[in-house]
Amino acid sequence: MFSNEEKESIYKVIYNRRDxxxxxxxxxxxxxxxxxxxxxxxxxxxxxxxxxxxxxISSDEVKEKLAWAADKERRSLAIHYEGEKETNFLSLKVxxxxxxxxxxxxxxxxxxxxxHVLGRNSMPETDMLSTACAIQNMWLAACAExxxxxxxxxxxxxxxxxxxxxxPHIDPIALISIGYTDDYPEKPxxxxxxxxxxxxxxxxxxxxxxxxxx
Amino acid sequence: MFSNEEKESIYKVIYNRRDxxxxxxxxxxxxxxxxxxxxxxxxxxxxxxxxxxxxxISSDEVKEKLAWAADKERRSLAIHYEGEKETNFLSLKVxxxxxxxxxxxxxxxxxxxxxHVLGRNSMPETDMLSTACAIQNMWLAACAExxxxxxxxxxxxxxxxxxxxxxPHIDPIALISIGYTDDYPEKPxxxxxxxxxxxxxxxxxxxxxxxxxx
Numbered sequence: 001m002f003s004n005e006e007k008e009s010i011y012k013v014i015y016n017r018r019d020x021x022x023x024x025x026x027x028x029x030x031x032x033x034x035x036x037x038x039x040x041x042x043x044x045x046x047x048x049x050x051x052x053x054x055x056x057i058s059s060d061e062v063k064e065k066l067a068w069a070a071d072k073e074r075r076s077l078a079i080h081y082e083g084e085k086e087t088n089f090l091s092l093k094v095x096x097x098x099x100x101x102x103x104x105x106x107x108x109x110x111x112x113x114x115x116h117v118l119g120r121n122s123m124p125e126t127d128m129l130s131t132a133c134a135i136q137n138m139w140l141a142a143c144a145e146x147x148x149x150x151x152x153x154x155x156x157x158x159x160x161x162x163x164x165x166x167x168p169h170i171d172p173i174a175l176i177s178i179g180y181t182d183d184y185p186e187k188p189x190x191x192x193x194x195x196x197x198x199x200x201x202x203x204x205x206x207x208x209x210x211x212x213x214x
Numbered sequence: 215m216f217s218n219e220e221k222e223s224i225y226k227v228i229y230n231r232r233d234x235x236x237x238x239x240x241x242x243x244x245x246x247x248x249x250x251x252x253x254x255x256x257x258x259x260x261x262x263x264x265x266x267x268x269x270x271i272s273s274d275e276v277k278e279k280l281a282w283a284a285d286k287e288r289r290s291l292a293i294h295y296e297g298e299k300e301t302n303f304l305s306l307k308v309x310x311x312x313x314x315x316x317x318x319x320x321x322x323x324x325x326x327x328x329x330h331v332l333g334r335n336s337m338p339e340t341d342m343l344s345t346a347c348a349i350q351n352m353w354l355a356a357c358a359e360x361x362x363x364x365x366x367x368x369x370x371x372x373x374x375x376x377x378x379x380x381x382p383h384i385d386p387i388a389l390i391s392i393g394y395t396d397d398y399p400e401k402p403x404x405x406x407x408x409x410x411x412x413x414x415x416x417x418x419x420x421x422x423x424x425x426x427x428x
Contacts, residue, residue, distance in 0.1 A: 001360055002223070002226070002358045002359075002360065005219070005223070006223035006226065006227075007223075007358045007359070009216070009219070009220035010223055010224055010354060010358040011358075012216070012220065013216065013220075013224050014253045014354070014355065015256055017256075035225070037415060037419060039225065039228045041412075041413075042228055042229055042231075043350065044233055044353065044365065046367055047404065047409070047410070048402055048404035048409060048410040048412075049410070050410075050413050050418075053418050053419070053420060053424075054418060054420070055419075055420045055422070055423065056419060056420070057421075058421075058422070073336055077332075077335055080330050081330065107424075113410065116294050116295065118291075118404070118409070119367040119368055120367075121291055121368075122287055122367060122369070123367050123371075125339070125342060126367045128339060128342065128346075129342060129345075129346035129349075129387070129388075131343075132343035132344075132346035132347055133346055133349070136257065136258070136346070136347040136350040136351065137228050137350065139258065139347075140224060140228070140354070141224065141225070141228065144216045144224045145216075146215055151258065153260055154333055154335075154336035154337070155336070164422075164423045165424045166424045167424065167426075170424070173343070174343075188262055190261065190262035190332070191262060195261070195262060196261070196262045198255075198262075198264070201251060201252055201255045204255065204264075204266060204267050204268060205251060205267070205268050205269075205270060206269045206270070207272075208269070208270070208272070208276050208378075209269065209378045209379045210267075210269060210378055210379045210380045210381065210384070
């Protein structure tokens with residue numbers, strides 16, 4: 001059972017967790033990293049398959065290569081966006097990969113647990129969903145540890161496979177930057193940048209069946 | 215910043231959250247449900263797209279239909295498993311959908327946010343990953359509220375679409391059972407059932423590149 005104080009702490013971290021794109025170079029102690037990864041490893045997984053691996057990247061050379069891959073994709077994506085604001089915003093996002101003292105590539109191995117993983121047999125994408133749950137645990141733990149985390153999701157997966165020598169059947173789901181920041185925002189940066197507003201929760205809840213709201 | 219006590223609460227819920235399959239009929243107060251859904255809604259999402267909806271199902275008739283769909287898939291899957299233990303185990307999992315006072319179908323709308331969602335443009339599956347982060351927040355909040363939650367991931371999506379009148383472009387990612395339980399296990403039920411062991415975390419961590427361990 002959880003006391004009211006405990007509950008409040010849990011909601012506090014859920015509400016305060018933010019996606020961060022600028023980092024200080026201050027190093028992170030190993031015990032913090034261990035606790036964050038252990039939190040990730042205690043995520044739920046379909047058929048208990050635990051499909052995740054964590055590649056910890058602190059080499060500047062490797063971080064430069066990853067930033068190159070993300071920047072290449074950023075420039076390619078920017079062609080689909082119009083207007084200076086959007087392009088500027090996109091350019092902000094890649095710097096974090098170089099600034100943060102630690103980048104973690106979180107991967108998903110769809111073959112772990114054999115050919116007939118319970119649940120995954122029915123929905124193959126549940127291995128990725130499990131990996132996302134691990135990333136969310138990691139994010140909450142990082143926030144609790146006073147660390148900032150950013151999830152980079154634009155790169156060609158084969159570029160990241162090449163850079164990190166990841167086998168072809170392994171899915172590099174996310175590049176995660178972790179570090180300290182002196183710029184921890186109250187609201188999501190995309191909300192502050194008027195990219196998009198938070199939806200009203202009420203409009204997202206239906207009873208007993210789908211209800212079209214538009 | 216988080217105090218040591220706050221940090222401990224956060225790790226406590228991360229370590230104690232379990233996938234539950236048997237529920238009491240005790241109803242859940244509305245304010246608890248609101249807090250759990252609000253936690254889900256404060257998950258990160260790619261391009262802040264917030265692709266989720268929550269269909270709250272308390273109608274016994276609808277729950278029966280969902281249990282039918284899951285049971286049909288269970289029987290179909292069981293053909294791929296051999297041995298009585300596995301089949302018995304599979305049979306356990308469907309009952310929760312009927313027992314729990316509340317089932318939540320969590321969906322993902324890949325069209326929300328328009329045709330060029332930041333990040334999703336590069337990896338289309340990031341909408342699903344965002345939805346999984348919302349489910350993980352929901353799970354931690356439910357655990358903090360003293361509730362048990364189970365994630366059912368075997369059904370044909372079109373069966374669930376038919377039952378809940380979900381449009382064809384919307385992805386019914388998960389059926390979630392929520393309720394109280396008198397059987398909250400210390401370890402994952404698949405671990406206790408010797409289905410699979412927890413991997414050693416150390417074996418899952420690599421430095422600067424993929425390192426084959428086999």
